[in-house]
Amino acid sequence: MPRAEKIAQLIRACERALNAEICIYDYSGRLKEYLPPSKTYHGNSFCRHINKSTECCGTFEHSHLFRKYVETNPDGFFKRCPANVLEYVVPIRGSEELLGAAMAGIFISPTELETQMPLLDSMARLRKDFRSESLYASLPSFTQDKNEDIRELMCAFARRLETLVIPNKPTTPAHKNRKWMIENLIGRRFARSISLSDLAKELGTSPSRARHIVKEIFGLSFRQLVKKYRIAQARQLLLFSNLPIPQIAENCGFADPSNFHKSFKQMIGTTPNQFRQHHRNV
Numbered sequence: 001m002p003r004a005e006k007i008a009q010l011i012r013a014c015e016r017a018l019n020a021e022i023c024i025y026d027y028s029g030r031l032k033e034y035l036p037p038s039k040t041y042h043g044n045s046f047c048r049h050i051n052k053s054t055e056c057c058g059t060f061e062h063s064h065l066f067r068k069y070v071e072t073n074p075d076g077f078f079k080r081c082p083a084n085v086l087e088y089v090v091p092i093r094g095s096e097e098l099l100g101a102a103m104a105g106i107f108i109s110p111t112e113l114e115t116q117m118p119l120l121d122s123m124a125r126l127r128k129d130f131r132s133e134s135l136y137a138s139l140p141s142f143t144q145d146k147n148e149d150i151r152e153l154m155c156a157f158a159r160r161l162e163t164l165v166i167p168n169k170p171t172t173p174a175h176k177n178r179k180w181m182i183e184n185l186i187g188r189r190f191a192r193s194i195s196l197s198d199l200a201k202e203l204g205t206s207p208s209r210a211r212h213i214v215k216e217i218f219g220l221s222f223r224q225l226v227k228k229y230r231i232a233q234a235r236q237l238l239l240f241s242n243l244p245i246p247q248i249a250e251n252c253g254f255a256d257p258s259n260f261h262k263s264f265k266q267m268i269g270t271t272p273n274q275f276r277q278h279h280r281n282v
Helices: 003-018 045-051 056-061 064-071 144-165 174-189 196-203 207-218 222-240 245-251 257-268 272-280
Strands: 021-026 077-080 085-093 098-108 119-121
Touching (some): 003 144, 064 085, 064 098, 085 144, 098 144, 174 207, 222 245, 222 257, 222 272, 245 272, 257 272
Antiparallel strands (some): 085 098
């Protein structure tokens, strides 16, 4: 079976399992030749209706900051778009580069989304409220019990797509595999307590050896690396959400807001509030 046909079959199977539509953004230029054209943009009726009057969604999803969020969340994340609907996003990777992002949705977002998975919330909201329209009412609702199912299915989808796009993908060198494992652990656990012992268990080695591996690969201590990741996530939330700053601190693994404030200023050179206000006024 031709590669493009296998990929089309994979997309249809995932859409049936999720009761959602798949959309794939190609960041590398290496995916489009194998993808059905209708799957390279948001083609569902609701999105087409929204995009007739605004480019806000597309601007958000093609921004540099959105791509950085894709790169730093290997197991994916939820995205709440300006129209206040949800999608789940996973990265599609080559041997050493980000090829693109796959999105599954859209779902009606609950007022309070309870999930331990990362959430990227667009700061912008459309002026017109589309929730009373029939197209919105026809969308599937997101329920909390779908959390794990969506993540597992979309991660499996992305890995399968990678093998179809790059069938002879070279074996990842050991140090790059460890780098991925470290980033993956931090991506999953940054909002909670995470220790060098947790990393050692993940790598199958001793804490002292894990400390050496982190320093060798990243040039930072494990504590510094986790803090760097948490501040990066906080920057995204300051830019793309309306969450209060204490809530952002908690969501990014800082139990003490004053410690978050101090760490953010040390790393970024400005306070969280100053950072948010500056970028909203640009």
